[in-house]
Amino acid sequence: MDQRSKRYFIIVLALLSIWSFSVLIAVSTLPSESSPSFRVEAIPFHGENSFSYPHPEPNSYCDDWKLSSQKTVWVDRRNAYSATKIESFGWDMLQSKKSGNALQFASISKPEYHNTRWAKIFLQSDQENNEALFLIPKNANFIFTRMYHYKNALSDNIQTARLGVDYACPGQILNHIPGASAFCRKDFLQRYLLDYNKRLQKEGLSHCFRGYLTPKSYILGEPDHCNAFIDELEAQLNNYNSSNMPIEWITKSSLRHKGYGIELIDYKRAQYYYNLYRKNEEEDLNCNRVLDAHKSLIAQKYISNPALIEGRKFDFRVFAMVINSDPLVALWAPENGHTRLSDQEFDKLSTNFTTHITANVANQNPDSVDFLKKYRFNLREIANYYKDQLKDHEKWLTDVAFPQVKQILIHMLRATQQNFLIKRIGFLEFYGIDFILDDTLQNIYLLESNRRPDVQEKNPDLQYREDMLLQDFSAVAEYFLKTGVSSINTEEIYKKLKAFKPLVDETRFDPYFGLLSEECRVTFKEFNEDLPIDPMIEPLKYYVGNFNAKAKV
Structure with a gap:
């Protein structure tokens, strides 16, 4: 074999090796009921430090999804009022698939993103869970979900469907913006406002x-905030007794809405929080060791002179x-x-x-x-x-x-x-x-x-x-x-x-x-890793590589 032929042979052999390796990788990423793993990609930052989509795996939902001109919509709760109205505006309501492969946590009681498995799921009537996001038909151009993630009894985010891979493909219309609802958590909102004020200063x-923007608020999970709130309660307890103390503070759960999780800080509750977290290093608890149940609470000044109707x-x-x-x-x-x-x-x-x-x-x-x-x-x-x-x-x-x-x-x-x-x-x-x-x-x-x-x-x-x-x-x-x-x-x-x-x-x-x-129009779009993120982004930290990829890409 002459030198030129040897060169061609080496090139062909190299190409065959690359092709074989690619096939092996593609096959290994196909979902199967026994496979415990999933493909992982880094999250590159681009432009204004935004996350990119993960790359869809071969044969995944988004791998061959195509936008059409049809007004087709898929909703996760077909009997919800908003869903029926959307349909009345001329959108063709699509049925969910009867079954499909989905990523599931190996243990629902202890959901861990690094411990998932592929499993066959089947449609159950009016089922509201994260698995529904795997049953969106291929011809859906608009996805309208009541929730984009679901929580277990511990309020852990248990979403397994992957944005941009299993649903919400590039070009697919979605009624949520990942990240744009983090301020719907009351404690997150307070953190953002503090950060915003610092950036402007x-x-x-x-x-x-x-x-x-809100009434004066303290995040109980933050020691300095907690101590400031205890000082407020101390002043109240010194000035009032159980018969004449007005409601000047309330606590709110950051994880609940519609009035649930709100507590009036009357004389008895003020004593409870003061005795629990007053500045005493000899006590088992203080503001440096807040109870887990209180870490998601905010204490907020009560508007005691509200406008009234009737x-x-x-x-x-x-x-x-x-x-x-x-x-x-x-x-x-x-x-x-x-x-x-x-x-x-x-x-x-x-x-x-x-x-x-x-x-x-x-x-x-x-x-x-x-x-x-x-x-x-x-x-x-x-x-x-x-x-x-x-x-x-x-x-x-x-x-x-x-x-x-x-x-x-x-x-x-x-x-x-x-x-x-x-x-x-x-x-x-x-x-x-x-x-x-x-x-x-x-x-x-x-x-x-x-x-x-x-x-x-x-x-x-x-x-x-x-x-x-x-x-x-x-x-x-x-x-x-x-x-x-x-x-x-x-x-x-x-x-x-x-x-x-x-x-x-x-x-x-x-x-x-x-x-x-x-x-005053200067914007602050650079990503601050010290601030919390919307739960919808949470799975991306695990499904698509290292969350701190910015420093590594």
């Missing part, structure tokens, strides 16, 4: 943000939607929210839970249901209710209510923008955001944010308002479908909306529509 822009405390909900993460495009619906009243007339000395709490958990008294339905006011109707006190209620809307609510929403989104980790056209997120107004009618505070809020109105006569929100949501999804999920023209989208109005549009020269001065 570092830039010499502290005047751009008043330093708070003598009852109320909060009000505003709906918002993010339709693109970067450039950020967000909307709000000024006319489509509602108030929620407490069951009892307000008394700041009362320790009756239903006197102070306005969320649905409190509305258990059948005699009050009809009364409460009458007062489902949007912001304009709140202004009209107070028109004698306000004198010019239209001016109050334009000069006080609308600007304050919009500024709170803008700062909330800006403070958490670094957490919008996967940036892709076609991801949408819908929120219900709760506020409280004090009795001066001049101060509005953020209470909490809720992803995928309930849109079945308690007053049937007002259901049309929330139906408009879903219609707009559908219209945005249809716009992306018609454009091939490849570009975003905000002016074209705005023409299609009935309820939502522009709030943030980073495709414009003035992204905040005059609500922030030019110097």
Whole structure:
């Protein structure tokens, strides 16, 4: 064999070796019921430090998924009101697959991402679990899920379906933005706001943000916050006794919504927390050793001078939607929210839970249901209710209510923008955001944010308002479908909306529509690894390599 022939032989042999190795790798990544492993890829950062998608394995759902022009939608809860409305807007509702291969934890009682196995799953009627995300049909262009992750009894995230591999393929429209709902956890929100304030101060822009959006809050899992809260309780206990101590603080669970997990700090509860965590190194517990059950709690200043409707405390909900993460495009619906009243007339000395709490958990008294339905006011109707006190209620809307609510929403989104980790056209997120107004009618505070809020109105006569929100949501999804999920023209989208109005549009020269001065428009999108992340991102840390890949790529 001459030299030239030897060279060709070596090249062919090398190519055959590479091909054989590739085949071996492809075969080894095919799901099987006995295989305990899964393919792992690094998470490269790109652009503004966002996560990329993992690469779909051969024969996985996203490996050969293709976008079509059909208005096809898959929902995980077909009987949910929002799902039936989406279908009424012309979307073809698809049936789930009857069975499929899915990643499961080897132990549900102790879910560990590094310990999973492939298993055959079968559809069960109206089953709500993470396995449903493996049963999405191939012709689904729009995925509309009630939840994008599920939790066990310990509140651990037990999602096993992998974003961008097993569902939500590039080009597939999804009603969630990974990372964009982390602020729906109350303790996370407080951490983001503290970080946001520090970043502005570092830039010499502290005047751009008043330093708070919510009532004064402490994270009990943070020793310095816990100690500050104990100091507040000590002052109260020194000034009041069990018969005259007003409710000045409440605790909230960061993991629960709708009023669940809220506790009034009366004299007895104040003594409990003070005795448990007072600064005493000889005690078994102090703020450096907080009970596990308290680590997800925040203590929040109680608004003891709330505005009242018919003598009852109320909060009000505003709906918002993010339709693109970067450039950020967000909307709000000024006319489509509602108030929620407490069951009892307000008394700041009362320790009756239903006197102070306005969320649905409190509305258990059948005699009050009809009364409460009458007062489902949007912001304009709140202004009209107070028109004698306000004198010019239209001016109050334009000069006080609308600007304050919009500024709170803008700062909330800006403070958490670094957490919008996967940036892709076609991801949408819908929120219900709760506020409280004090009795001066001049101060509005953020209470909490809720992803995928309930849109079945308690007053049937007002259901049309929330139906408009879903219609707009559908219209945005249809716009992306018609454009091939490849570009975003905000002016074209705005023409299609009935309820939502522009709030943030980073495709414009003035992204905040005059609500922030030019110097205050600086954005903070760089990823801060010291801050917590949305639970939807959590599986990526395990399924797609090292979470700290930024330092290694």
